Amino acid sequence: MSLISFLKDAGQKLLHAGPARQNAEAQQPQPSPVDIEAKERAMEQALLDYMRSQNLPVENLIVAFDSAAATVTVSGSAPDQVTREKIVLCCGNVQGVAHVNDQIQVATGAADESKWYEVKNGDTLSKIAREFYGDANRYSAIFEANKPMLSDPDKIYPGQMLRIPAQH
Numbered sequence: 001m002s003l004i005s006f007l008k009d010a011g012q013k014l015l016h017a018g019p020a021r022q023n024a025e026a027q028q029p030q031p032s033p034v035d036i037e038a039k040e041r042a043m044e045q046a047l048l049d050y051m052r053s054q055n056l057p058v059e060n061l062i063v064a065f066d067s068a069a070a071t072v073t074v075s076g077s078a079p080d081q082v083t084r085e086k087i088v089l090c091c092g093n094v095q096g097v098a099h100v101n102d103q104i105q106v107a108t109g110a111a112d113e114s115k116w117y118e119v120k121n122g123d124t125l126s127k128i129a130r131e132f133y134g135d136a137n138r139y140s141a142i143f144e145a146n147k148p149m150l151s152d153p154d155k156i157y158p159g160q161m162l163r164i165p166a167q168h
Contacts, residue, residue, distance in 0.1 A: 004100045006092035008070050010159030013095045014046035040065045047072065051090045054148045056083060070096060075103035085114050085163050089149055092161055112166035119160040125153045132164050141165060
């Protein structure tokens with residue numbers, strides 16, 4: 001259980017504002033508390049939908065988004081440590097999210113926690129594997145650990161947070 005930082009302006013864009021809406025928002029200097037609450041509820045639902053699209057179990061999860069702090073608090077239970085970490089990544093690798101307050105309980109088993117790594121400009125999974133495992137050919141372990149959020153080992157971006165599983 002911890003607070004994990006992410007790059008707020010990088011990641012999956014879950015809420016889309018069209019040009020008409022962007023212009024209306026630019027003309028309205030202060031959104032009302034009702035507007036803010038509606039956007040926060042929309043982000044919470046979008047995060048749950050995103051996790052479902054990644055085939056992660058969300059039945060026992062509670063997601064709360066605080067737009068002022070750019071923080072997602074996720075609580076409930078996950079079936080295992082790997083799923084817990086993937087849920088945190090789904091919440092954090094989203095535009096507009098700077099922190100994830102991980103309050104998830106793991107239902108079964110005590111697996112080693114993964115390390116977290118923020119992708120930097122020029123990184124590849126092979127380069128990251130060499131850094132963590134001493135072997136560039138172990139990039140597939142990192143790729144597999146971040147599926148289904150990663151669909152291609154060559155499609156990582158600066159600011160993205162990745163799970164680096166413990167060496168076995």
